[in-house]
Amino acid sequence: MRERGEALKPWFLLGPNLVLIGLLMLGPLLLLARISFDAYEAGSGIIDTWQISNYTKFLFDPFYREVLWGTLLLGAEVTALCLVLGFPLAYALSRSRGLKRSLLYFCILMPLLTSTVVRTFGWMILLGNNGFINRTLMALHAINRPLRLMYNTTGVIIALVEVLLPFMVLALDTALLNINPSLYEAARNLGARGTRIFLRITLPLSLPGIISGCVLVFTGALSAFVTPTLIAGARVKVMSTIIYQQAMALLDWPFGAAVAFIMLAVILILMVASLTLTERRRTA
């Protein structure tokens, strides 16, 4: 009796969450999946039918394929930058104790207390042609014409890295904290130096954190909408802005839904692939 209770426990704990996800996430997704097979006619509305032309329209059009490719590239760039910038920060965070750690932790979390819209507007003020950065550099005569930091991919990457960095740091911090400090001591006792310790101990053992941080940042960058829209406008096209344009401006829900599912499929494939990779490493 008691054993059965134990076996049911995980389900009991998962229950509320599963119900919520089922109702609020799976339900709408199924609805959206159905819509993605409908047709749309401008001026009259959605036509109830079954067809796959929304998917083929996207996949066979070089323009849309380029948008997909560009979005993945942007996500990869943002993820790589977040990893490079986030690792030292997470390392420092994981090695500090007491008040210092609390303060550092708070500083890393602080950006999350403000909405992305507000932070993006902040970046607009900093990055504009007459923005803070350009005006300062011009005043210092470091440049004689404004750097193009906005209305292009550069600006989007800068802002997205700032927006998503906390997720990377927090994921890495958890992994780094899990490394037993006596491993470092043992390595030092056996004569290993800093670089070697990093490459042989820190890096491999923090891999789960690196992977989960990368997955969080990458999916965040792929689905970002506010930042690319506000920083770059229409010049930088990413999947989310295409979905918005189709669904909201053109009211073509079927095509918008199809694009959304293509994006979802790509994210799922990448996520499952990277997670299996870490699992295999761990069991190997």
Add this chain to the structure above:
Amino acid sequence: MNGMRLHKRIAFGLLAGMVLAACTTFASAQTELVVTNYGGSFEDGWRKSVVEPFEKAHPDIKVKLVQKLVFESMALMRAQKNDVRVDVFMMDEVGAAQATAEGLVQPVSPKTVPHLAELYPEFRVADDAFCKFMFDAAVIAYNSQQVKPAPDSYKDFWDKKYAGRIAINNLDSATGLSFFLMLLKTEGATMDKVDPAFAAMKRLKPSILTFPEQHAQLAQLFTQGDIVMAPWTSDRALLLASKGVPIAWAIPKEGGIMQEGGLVIAKGTKHLDAAQKYVDFALSREAQAANAKYTFLSPTNSKTVLDADTAKKIPNGPQMIKTLTRPDWKKANELRPQWIDRWNREITQ
């Protein structure tokens, strides 16, 4: 032991919540009318000029204002078709026409909305499917300190001295569409033959700093001085000017486009009477005059008397109404997807 206590506490919390919810349901004998509006600084003006006086005049009706952009409204109307939660939508002509075409609107009549009879005849729509409560003009907005003399033609955008200091709204926004329609006119193109307009845009492309999508972006660009000229609407330019930004608007010699706003009652609303009263109130000359003062939107009620300052600032009056171009929005709406598709590939790429 501890778990037990937690269960009890949760159960008690739920019960308390249910009782509270039940109380509030019984307590509200008032009709709650849910209406959308454009939000932002517009909402402040609308609240002052329409919502507050309306609630004072009808104490039994409580107006709940929610913020929705036109196309969000359209999406919501489709979604709530079988169980209407939002009673009155504020949307531009394009959205309202689309909603009408999809059979989502509850038409009105001078009997249910008496102030309809006072509108300029231009603002009555077929079967009074919805009510046009305001208009503004899609014109050229410019930095009044740096652009002298004021622009007098759309061709000024092609002037090399403004290269890199102009923005053109993306075609998927209302402002962008109006500019494109004006471009058809200046380039001798038509809706069926848009090639000359695209050719002109390709020439302009290197001069364009960015293609904004939202009004807030244009406001930011003008405020920071990143751009000195852009196609925009009279009311938005005036709203920004009222915050101290050196910005003015001008109707070029080729003309401006009239953009009209409608109040649409959702078909199947559970508060039809209150919805009609609300729309009627918004069309009254007092509400229209107040709204013109606070949000710079021009009145559609011909009997509206504006104060001298507002009358000087905003486009208004029968003469102005005749001057502004009123495009065939229905046709534009049908062709828009293919224009945007081409625009995505040729202009913003």
